[in-house]
């Protein structure tokens with residue numbers, strides 16, 4: 730009888746210890762998952778020397794600063810024909826094009842930035858769920874093979890690191906005609922955040938993972954356009 734009592738007590742003690750351990754196992758698992766998410770989606774900022782306003786001021790191109798940014802982009806992503814960038818990288822940027830899906834739409838981008846864009850989408854789906862943050866894109870633009878800039882600048886679309894979302898709803902108020910006539914560009918009192926249909930939550934999600942929002946560019950105010958200006962070496966594969 731005494732032996733049975735001792736065995737039951739031991740069993741009860743074991744169960745209590747196990748139950749006490751369970752929450753810490755669960756929280757350890759949570760920490761591990763969080764750590765993994767951080768590692769898979771490292772938070773990073775655009776590199777200042779790659780931001781357009783650091784080499785174009787009031788429409789004037791600073792050739793030295795521009796060349797530095799161009800060289801970096803060519804070395805990291807490949808060359809673009811017709812600009813003499815082959816000396817930095819023999820490989821064409823477009824040979825690294827890949828088609829991904831972003832928010833259920835197909836998009837062609839450089840394969841190096843695909844994981845960063847996945848992190849953006851994950852953050853949007855996780856955080857931008859309130860009514861004011863909900864947004865359903867209808868048209869995306871990514872890789873391009875012809876330049877849209879004039880005056881020596883090369884669009885980041887040619888390197889496959891830029892994305893446009895719904896140009897009709899997110900205008901480029903500082904671009905050439907007919908853009909400035911877009912109703913959202915007409916009001917002089919509106920902030921740039923009021924000139925775009927994109928929710929702030931979406932802009933924040935892009936900026937969290939190394940994308941620069943060209944809506945911030947003081948000349949262009951190109952609200953449809955995001956470009957990856959972070960360090961591609963920091964992107965987890």
Ligand SMILES: [Zn+2]
Pocket residue numbers: 886891892893953954955
């Ligand atoms: Zn664009």
